[in-house]
Amino acid sequence: MDLSVSAIRERIAAVSQQIASATSRPIDLVVVTKTHPQEVVLAVAEAGAQFVGENYAQEVRDKASAIEAVRASGVSVQFIGQLQTNKVRMIAGLVDCVASVDRASLIDEISKRMPSTRIHLQVNATGETSKGGCLPDALPELITRALDQGLHVEGLMAVGPTSAREDETRAAFRCVDELASEHGLQIRNYGMSGDLNIAIEQGSTMIRLGSAILGNRN
Numbered sequence: 543m544d545l546s547v548s549a550i551r552e553r554i555a556a557v558s559q560q561i562a563s564a565t566s567r568p569i570d571l572v573v574v575t576k577t578h579p580q581e582v583v584l585a586v587a588e589a590g591a592q593f594v595g596e597n598y599a600q601e602v603r604d605k606a607s608a609i610e611a612v613r614a615s616g617v618s619v620q621f622i623g624q625l626q627t628n629k630v631r632m633i634a635g636l637v638d639c640v641a642s643v644d645r646a647s648l649i650d651e652i653s654k655r656m657p658s659t660r661i662h663l664q665v666n667a668t669g670e671t672s673k674g675g676c677l678p679d680a681l682p683e684l685i686t687r688a689l690d691q692g693l694h695v696e697g698l699m700a701v702g703p704t705s706a707r708e709d710e711t712r713a714a715f716r717c718v719d720e721l722a723s724e725h726g727l728q729i730r731n732y733g734m735s736g737d738l739n740i741a742i743e744q745g746s747t748m749i750r751l752g753s754a755i756l757g758n759r760n
């Protein structure tokens with residue numbers, strides 16, 4: 543895929559149109575730059591992206607100079623991958639939001655290394671054990687813990703089922719939407735390249751797109 547600034551800008555515009563034709567709700571687009579080199583992070587920002595998503599702590603550190611540059615220009619960088627507690631310090635100071643928070647030990651470490659940062663709690667709404675995310679029942683306790691430690695809990699994040707079956711995807715996202723309402727959280731961070739339409743239909747306010755904007759990853 544063409545990774546020039548103008549080509550990326552066109553694909554972002556096409557997605558924005560697709561969103562606008564599906565809903566009048568504003569939806570933020572996180573462009574997922576994992577596995578792409580620093581030049582691509584810079585190109586994505588230059589193409590007008592407001593949010594960039596990264597998955598791996600080591601990669602965030604390796605790409606620190608591009609990440610710092612795009613943040614300086616106003617882009618918000620979101621960590622969306624499974625995060626080991628001993629890697630939190632690697633991303634401290636480099637990301638604006640950790641969207642994949644799913645357990646108490648991670649909350650404790652983030653509040654220690656990245657005080658008062660913004661977080662989304664990741665929910666496992668599909669019951670697949672291979673997936674990150676807390677069970678819905680654990681949410682009240684995690685929300686309280688995060689707030690008590692001064693973190694800003696802005697929303698819920700989820701990854702759709704691996705099966706990609708429409709009915710299962712729809713049920714999972716609907717569940718997360720209801721949980722966000724129940725807990726008074728605004729951001730519903732779900733929807734990827736493969737399940738974007740169902741996510742929008744089910745109340746997503748923030749989608750994370752990698753391949754739809756940047757093509758296949760190596």
Ligand SMILES: *Cc1c(COP(=O)(O)O)cnc(C)c1O
Pocket residue numbers: 574576597622623701734735736750751752753754
């Ligand atoms: C890789 C990744 C994405 C983007 O996936 P695409 O299918 O390329 O759009 C979104 N969210 C998470 C958590 C990811 O790991």
